[in-house]
Amino acid sequence: MKTDHPKLPHTFPESWAHSYGQDDYGIWHGVYIEGIEVRFRWIPPGEFMMGSPEDKEKQRAEPERLEREGPQHRVTIEQGFWLAETTCTQELWQAVMGDNPSRYKDDPHNPVENISWENTQEFLTFRTLRESEWKFRLPSEAEWEYACRAGSKTAFWWGDDLTTDQANYDGNHPYNKGRKGEFRESTLPVKSFAPNPWGLYQMHGNIWEWCQDRWHDDYRGAPDNGKPWEEGDSEYHVCRGGSWIFHGRRLRSAYRLRGIIADDFTYDNVALVGTAIWHYLKEAGQAAKPVLISYDCRFAAEAYAAHLAHVIVRLGGKVVVVDGPCPTPVVAFGVLHLEAAGAIQLTASHNPYYYQGLKFIPDFAGPAMPETTDRITQLIKELAPEFEPPALLTEWNGETVSLREDYFAHLDKIVNAHSLVSGGWRVLYNPMHGVGTGYLDGYLERAGLEVITINGARDVYFGGGMPDPSPDNLKPLAAQLIEQDCQVLIGTDGDADRFGIVDPEGHYFSANHALPMLADYLISYKKLTGDLVRTVATSHLLDAIAAHYDRRLIETAVGFKYVGAKLREGAMIGGEESGGISVKGHMPEKDGILASVLMLELAATRGDTLHNLYQSLQAEYGSCAFIRVDQQMPDEQKERLFTELASHDKDTFAGRKIERRIKIDGYKLVFEDGSWAMMRASGTEPLVRVYLEAATPDALAKLKKQVLDEVKKLTR
Numbered sequence: 001m002k003t004d005h006p007k008l009p010h011t012f013p014e015s016w017a018h019s020y021g022q023d024d025y026g027i028w029h030g031v032y033i034e035g036i037e038v039r040f041r042w043i044p045p046g047e048f049m050m051g052s053p054e055d056k057e058k059q060r061a062e063p064e065r066l067e068r069e070g071p072q073h074r075v076t077i078e079q080g081f082w083l084a085e086t087t088c089t090q091e092l093w094q095a096v097m098g099d100n101p102s103r104y105k106d107d108p109h110n111p112v113e114n115i116s117w118e119n120t121q122e123f124l125t126f127r128t129l130r131e132s133e134w135k136f137r138l139p140s141e142a143e144w145e146y147a148c149r150a151g152s153k154t155a156f157w158w159g160d161d162l163t164t165d166q167a168n169y170d171g172n173h174p175y176n177k178g179r180k181g182e183f184r185e186s187t188l189p190v191k192s193f194a195p196n197p198w199g200l201y202q203m204h205g206n207i208w209e210w211c212q213d214r215w216h217d218d219y220r221g222a223p224d225n226g227k228p229w230e231e232g233d234s235e236y237h238v239c240r241g242g243s244w245i246f247h248g249r250r251l252r253s254a255y256r257l258r259g260i261i262a263d264d265f266t267y268d269n270v271a272l273v274g275t276a277i278w279h280y281l282k283e284a285g286q287a288a289k290p291v292l293i294s295y296d297c298r299f300a301a302e303a304y305a306a307h308l309a310h311v312i313v314r315l316g317g318k319v320v321v322v323d324g325p326c327p328t329p330v331v332a333f334g335v336l337h338l339e340a341a342g343a344i345q346l347t348a349s350h351n352p353y354y355y356q357g358l359k360f361i362p363d364f365a366g367p368a369m370p371e372t373t374d375r376i377t378q379l380i381k382e383l384a385p386e387f388e389p390p391a392l393l394t395e396w397n398g399e400t401v402s403l404r405e406d407y408f409a410h411l412d413k414i415v416n417a418h419s420l421v422s423g424g425w426r427v428l429y430n431p432m433h434g435v436g437t438g439y440l441d442g443y444l445e446r447a448g449l450e451v452i453t454i455n456g457a458r459d460v461y462f463g464g465g466m467p468d469p470s471p472d473n474l475k476p477l478a479a480q481l482i483e484q485d486c487q488v489l490i491g492t493d494g495d496a497d498r499f500g501i502v503d504p505e506g507h508y509f510s511a512n513h514a515l516p517m518l519a520d521y522l523i524s525y526k527k528l529t530g531d532l533v534r535t536v537a538t539s540h541l542l543d544a545i546a547a548h549y550d551r552r553l554i555e556t557a558v559g560f561k562y563v564g565a566k567l568r569e570g571a572m573i574g575g576e577e578s579g580g581i582s583v584k585g586h587m588p589e590k591d592g593i594l595a596s597v598l599m600l601e602l603a604a605t606r607g608d609t610l611h612n613l614y615q616s617l618q619a620e621y622g623s624c625a626f627i628r629v630d631q632q633m634p635d636e637q638k639e640r641l642f643t644e645l646a647s648h649d650k651d652t653f654a655g656r657k658i659e660r661r662i663k664i665d666g667y668k669l670v671f672e673d674g675s676w677a678m679m680r681a682s683g684t685e686p687l688v689r690v691y692l693e694a695a696t697p698d699a700l701a702k703l704k705k706q707v708l709d710e711v712k713k714l715t716r
Contacts, residue, residue, distance in 0.1 A: 087190055167251055168202070169251055209239065213238045306396035432493065436592070498579030501514070510577065555662070560574075631687055
């Protein structure tokens with residue numbers, strides 16, 4: 001039948017349809033793929049406002065919106081299209097691809113999961129589909145949101161409220177202060193909830209859905225015709241719809257995401273990266289040594305580690321797996337202790353629970369340098385076209401190792417454990433549901449201190465927050481110090497390589513405080529020798545310490561790998577403002593456990609509180625106040641800012657006389673009065689980080705206003 005209605009397909013039914021019909025949701029086609037019927041719904045042409053409304057005059061912002069969802073813009077879908085009414089089921093994937101990578105296999109009608117964007121392309125071009133007259137593809141991001149909304153303008157297709165009776169998500173974390181609901185802890189069959197008005201099931205929740213588009217930080221420059229936005233150099237693609245493991249706010253029609261566990265962090269991709277690392281080790285002549293594999297407390301981390309171990313063994317390598325979730329610095333210690341070729345640590349550090357990552361630690365037990373990561377990246381690209389993912393094996397019965405007691409024995413060579421007891425410390429420890437449990441508290445208890453541990457149990461959601469020992473996360477716990485009669489609160493991040501400390505008065509101590517305090521202590525009390533190292537974004541108080549003791553101060557680019565390189569050359573101490581410190585005689589890897597213990601030793605040895613000791617340090621070497629400000633900024637504005645900064649040749653900036661320009665990483669200006677400002681673009685987010693330091697809090701507030709005003713001028 002031919003039609004000339006503008007909202008209907010030109011031909012209905014299409015020649016490729018095996019079945020067809022019409023119901024309350026519109027017209028549909030059925031197609032049999034490997035004997036399984038897949039039903040497609042007609043999505044009519046039309047236009048809609050894509051993204052979420054921001055807070056403008058006479059317009060209410062959508063609750064819990066993000067900048068990446070804007071600017072909201074009108075999109076015209078000129079040509080209608082057919083869209084499958086559900087996500088791909090495990091039954092269908094198995095029939096086409098011959099395997100099922102999913103974790104939740106209790107029902108064949110559950111959605112397939114644990115697949116990457118590249119896996120979807122393989123599926124769509126598989127022989128069964130490629131040789132048919134059907135032309136399958138992923139929807140564009142605009143098509144997806146248009147179909148999800150089905151004519152609605154609200155946060156969800158049914159309105160602005162969300163309950164677990166309507167979608168599958170983590171009901172412990174409702175949307176917009178709604179009521180809590182059920183957390184089912186797995187996917188559900190694809191038709192478990194009512195479809196939207198166009199007959200599409202579970203566009204909100206259950207499983208993230210891939211779109212054809214490359215990832216962009218926002219919609220500036222996005223197509224307005226509904227076509228996929230495939231230009232750009234991002235290696236990521238867009239995910240939509242939310243998931244069973246995510247909070248309610250991430251299910252909104254406008255929400256968009258890139259790079260998450262079980263989407264691009266998959267068993268197959270982990271196997272590919274592991275294979276590339278093994279090839280790298282063979283090139284480096286390290287293949288005869290064992291590879292150490294470890295993991296953090298994140299979702300399915302031990303299963304990924306086991307699969308990775310089997311991959312390395314299958315390639316001919318020897319593998320040792322750590323016997324439980326383990327801190328990254330302890331894994332680095334294990335590389336030296338076991339004389340391993342290197343280690344692979346599965347961790348996303350202090351990032352949110354839905355991310356996971358993979359870190360390669362070379363044989364020198366520090367962060368891999370760019371030449372190493374670049375070579376591994378090149379090997380991944382070379383291997384990927386012909387890579388055949390191995391069978392999924394998520395249990396490991398091979399060789400394991402416990403590193404805890406040997407790591408403690410190593411710390412005893414650096415730390416004066418006896419002096420810790422003399423301080424009479426009662427410590428409140430917050431590992432933030434990460435791997436620090438049993439390590440920092442275990443070492444302190446072994447030394448004779450009393451430790452009260454909170455948030456020590458494994459929780460793959462980290463209590464619903466980020467496992468980041470930041471002031472925002474730790475300072476509110478100061479009241480518990482008084483309640484528990486403790487003198488200090490220590491927090492470590494998800495993999496225990498970063499730290500933060502709070503005293504009962506709420507004073508927060510970061511690496512910017514600890515680095516100069518420890519440098520002064522290690523020189524004056526422990527008589528250690530060597531250079532002092534900091535990144536370009538770290539407090540200059542360390543410079544005053546170096547000058548006083550006639551030590552060389554080395555300034556590096558941002559990243560502990562550069563600090564670690566100097567520690568390997570014999571530097572005494574090195575650190576970065578984001579929470580990482582290590583010292584001579586230790587691994588050239590940041591260690592939140594060691595740094596925290598040394599801070600307690602310092603206070604116990606000198607017989608005073610950390611706050612008083614820091615005040616004394618500033619009185620002797622000069623006061624300073626430091627802040628980092630994250631400025632949301634799309635790529636276009638970021639480029640404009642750094643173009644302007646690169647060509648800036650005036651003697652002043654923001655009304656201040658410039659003494660030095662430093663361009664080893666980002667753009668840093670040191671002013672005549674000793675204050676400084678640094679601008680550095682994030683490589684993964686639409687923001688610029690502005691680092692500022694001045695002599696006093698009042699001077700810092702003035703500097704902040706002047707610099708941010710100048711940045712605003714340069715990006716107009």
